[in-house]
Amino acid sequence: MISYWSFFKIRFINGLQYRAAAYAGVVTQFAWGFMYIMLYHSFYRSNPSAISMNISELSSYIWLQQSFLALFMTWFLDEEIFESISSGNVAYEMCRPLNIYNMWFAKNCAIRVSRAILRCFPILIFASFLPETYKFYGPASIYSFMLFLISVVIGTMVVVAYCMLIYIFTFYTISSVGIRMTMVMTADFFAGGLVPLPLLPEYLTKFIYLSPFAAMQNTPFRIYTGGIPVNEAVKSIILQLFWAVVLILVGKFILSRAIKRVIVQGG
Amino acid sequence: MIEVKNLCKTFKVYKRKQGLNEAFKSLFTRKYETVHALKNVSFSIEEGEMVGYIGPNGAGKSTTIKIMSGILNPDDGQCIINGRTPWKDRINHVKDIGVVFGQRSQLWWDVPVSDSFSLIKDIYKVPQNKYERNIKELTELLNIGDIIKTPTRQLSLGQRMRCEIAASLIHSPKILFLDEPTIGLDSISKISVREFIKNINKERKTTVILTTHDTQDLEALTKRIILIGKGRVLLDGQLDDLKEKFSTERTLILNYYGDLDKVCNGLIIREKYDGRAVIEVDTSIISVSDSIGYLSSKVNIIDIQVSSTTVEDVVVGLYKEYKI
Secondary structure, eight states: OHHHHHHHHHHHHHHHTOHHHHHHHHHHHHHHHHHHHHHHHHHHHHOGGGOSSOHHHHHHHHHHHHHTHHHHOTTOOOHHHHHHHHHSTHHHHHTSSSOHHHHHHHHHHHHHHHHHHHHHHHHHHHHTTSOTTTSOOOOSOHHHHHHHHHHHHHHHHHHHHHHHHHHHHHHHHSOOHHHHHHHHHHHHHHTTSSSOGGGSOHHHHHHHTTSTTTTTTHHHHHHHHTSSOHHHHHHHHHHHHHHHHHHHHHHHHHHHHHHHTOOOTTO | OEEEEEEEEEEEEEEOOSSHHHHHHTTTOOEEEEEEEEEEEEEEEOTTOEEEEEOSTTSSHHHHHHHHTTSSOOSEEEEEETTBOTTTSHHHHHTTEEEEETTSOOSOSSSBHHHHHHHHHHHTTOOHHHHHHHHHHHHHHHTOTTTTTSBGGGSOHHHHHHHHHHHTTTTOOSEEEEESTTTTOOHHHHHHHHHHHHHHHHHHOOEEEEEOSOHHHHHHHOSEEEEEETTEEEEEEEHHHHHHHTOSEEEEEEEEESOOOOOOTTEEEEEEETTEEEEEEETTTSOHHHHHHHHHHHSEEEEEEEEOOOHHHHHHHHHHHTTO
């Protein structure tokens, strides 16, 4: 456990070093956040009754999404891992007395958390001073906020476990491009990265809500905004936990198979 | 200590001819060849031994090292190291071994070398006092005290390699696998790396298995060599015996005045220029001192140089003998 923790630590410290990237990230996320909110505003103005998510809830959702981008976006992948698999440097990682799955998992969590911590506060603080309907609102209630915190942690685990599958499939395909595009686009859409899930048609959402994708950003953000009320939130969190466990087990199983047939590229 | 028995490993190698047409065809049917990287490789190595594992490119050296370090799974065969099978009990096995792949890096690119060291310390759970002792010893012996605060990316190849070797010994492994540790190093770095490996083997009784193309490495380090070619062990023996075997021929390089047209039996003129000749001596017919006596009676010798067999000759001789 200590060794995974130090892996987390060194990566985390490493991640905090990139301040310029963080400032740039904050500015970019602001621009995107505004763009999204203004876009939705114009939709709302044309026909407010057609939309099943009120505008203040939507604004909070978008700001949360922009500030926690590093935690929940599946395209936030660790190039080092792809590199090590396709160049054969993974050989060194296999010479360590560590479980490769756990090591990569810890590393990924560290990168995500360090980036999110640098970025989330400026965005959230600034956004909460914006004018009404554009602003980032407080949590629906104190319980919602606590459940939100728990849900963020589990949601991040679901995202990382999903990304682990992308890394693992690279053992089979050498080039990761195809599998990455497919899996990242799928997740981005079904997790509510492009359009918040409540805005999708109901015949889709009733399935999506049960999928691991909804357990990524949808659950924590909507618990915060009150879109998922406290009494249902516990159920959603249990579902998140279920998907986290399933994805981790599946990942571990495939990785153990992949390692048996590993070929160290490049001699 | 290390018991390898009948190890076999095959790889599939995809083949396609050049050209767009062929590339298109290969979208539908892929042709591959099965390459036998290892065929029934067996040997055993005792504790504290230093073994040179040699063979031409593509002979299967690195594959064997990778199997022994638990990275690759062989198709067939046995390998018991310290009572464990590497690929079945990888995590416990790798605690006892150190590996250096000359062509790869285990140090973190962006952080100072000392940070990589302390991460390795945590990974192997090395106690603090033992870690400090080891680092002190390693930095002194490898002369890297000044450079361990530098980020890896700013080190030269020779500096980096010395740090790599130090990194692989932080957890005091019982066995050290070195896959071409002196590749691309300058003479001074090579010598310091060799000295160090020798020292570690002597002081810590670390078993060292070394693959290399540098025959001077073998000369300096190993007593025993295992020759592998086309996936088979061709020869396993003491370097001195092999030198003996290939040392029936000596070469004399001669600067002289006079005429040297004919020489006696057992001497062959290999090259002859104006006042300079390279003569091969078959020591089974005529001894070196006799041939010098003979030559000095024929011509006026200005300078003479006797060269004995080097490991280079042994290796070249072996490659020729086994046609690999």
